[in-house]
Amino acid sequence: METKYLTEKDGDxxxxxxxxxxxVGIPTETVYGLGANGLDAQAVAHIFEAKGRPQDNPLILHIPEASWLERYCQNIPAAAWALAExxxxxxMTMIxxxxxxVxxxxxxxxxxxxxRCPAHPVCREIIRLSDVPVAAPSGNTSGRPSPTTARHMLEDMDGRIDAIVDGGPCSVGVESTIIDLTCTPPRLLRxxxxxxxxxxxxxxxxxVDxxxxxxLGAGEKPKAPGMKYRHYAPKAPVTVVAGEPARSAAYIAAHAGERDGVICFDEYMSLFTGRAAARPVMDLGPAGDKEEQARHIFDALRSFDHTDVPAIWAQCPDSKGIGLAITNRLNKAAGFHIIEV
Structure with missing residues (x-):
């Protein structure tokens, strides 16, 4: 199969x-998605084939506006309309x-x-033009770091899918928040x-789930994407070092092997760059700028797949605000191999 490379003008x-x-690979504000007609079971099955995704991992339906909720959902609570507004x-994805x-x-x-109703205008326009809800997990092969550019997605999906629409780099950089509204109190799943x-x-x-x-353990059934399996992982094993940034950077500097890769905050690059030829280092962003870190995290993880590093060490922020999403992605990439310092 030849994968067509489309631009924002090719929505039709x-x-x-x-x-x-x-x-179709579609741009969103979070990550690039691998989209299919969400009402066509055969088309949806091709998503799982292209990704190598486990069949018990549910997908998200993307719609262009909140009014479409009534087409595909029933017994919609008032909380859903409040969150949509x-x-x-x-x-944000609502269960x-x-x-x-469906x-x-x-x-x-x-x-x-x-x-979910994505913020990327190109994505919403494609959904409107298709007049179907678009089922779309992240556009990577299953388990790998999610793609935040069309180039990332092409690395994984070239020859596996019909087309990719290049909508520029993703502005958020981590997948959507998932909130379950079918239980009391509502539950954060991702x-x-x-x-x-x-x-x-x-x-x-x-x-918080x-x-x-x-x-999740054996026998636990995921209610949302990314809950059950090791996820977002590069080829080399990842160790997350959590704690006050200066301490975590010092710990990595003391314990990382000479050829190990490092993901660190801006302020601590100098601890590692003196040996950059032997130790690849990726900049996560300033320690105090979590939005920037979210935009960089998957690119940082993916970059090491183009090297021969035997292991990767990563600093991570605290869990306040979007820091919870960043630490969640890093911890899943590491299979929850976390060192607290």
Missing amino acids: QAAAILRAGGL AFWPGP LPRKDL PDAVTAGLDTVGM PGGITLEQLRSVLGEVA PAVTRL
């Missing part, structure tokens, strides 16, 4: 591919009771479905661009 072509049951279009027309292939057999603090400002009490801070 991308929509036609989706309507015909094909796969506050944060849509934007990096809601699904209608029967295929089991999308929901992994669950009676709920994740719904942290993302909309923070736990922002959710609580609208909903009041919000519980244990899967945010650990992997």
